[in-house]
Amino acid sequence: MSTGSATVGFLLHDIARMMRKRFEQRASSLGFTRSQWQVLVHLAKNEGIHQAGLADILEVEPISLVRILDRLAARGLVERRQHPTDRRIWLLYLTPAAHPSLSLLREIGEMTRAETLAGLPDEDQARLVAMLNRLKSNLVVACASPVDAKEVSHG
16 A cells, blocks of 8 residues: 555654654663663563573574673673573573663653654544554464465566
């Protein structure tokens, strides 16, 4: 579907990219990279997860995550605890020192959302979220289905 010169996919991508950029403008003053704040936010929702599981959630290579975790651990924000029955596995937890930073990052996220949605009445915001959830649901179903080779033409 095309809306003028921008397709829905390009428009969604641009909006997400610009929201990340605006968030990063504020978060950088706290000394966090985007990768670091993403790890903190996802870890807050999944404390006690092992490194490979968190890497899957973040869609990054485990070795990349290890470097980020090392930096966060050096700042005293994340700790690794050995799995109780498997010495090869490390479980991840936020330290108490991480919570003030996490609160600030959430505030920055709220400011970014407010800027993004400025001028949209509450009912339009609710309708937008409902439509985006519908798009996501459509894609979840589509991605779970195999692609029929006949759907893809090779010109």
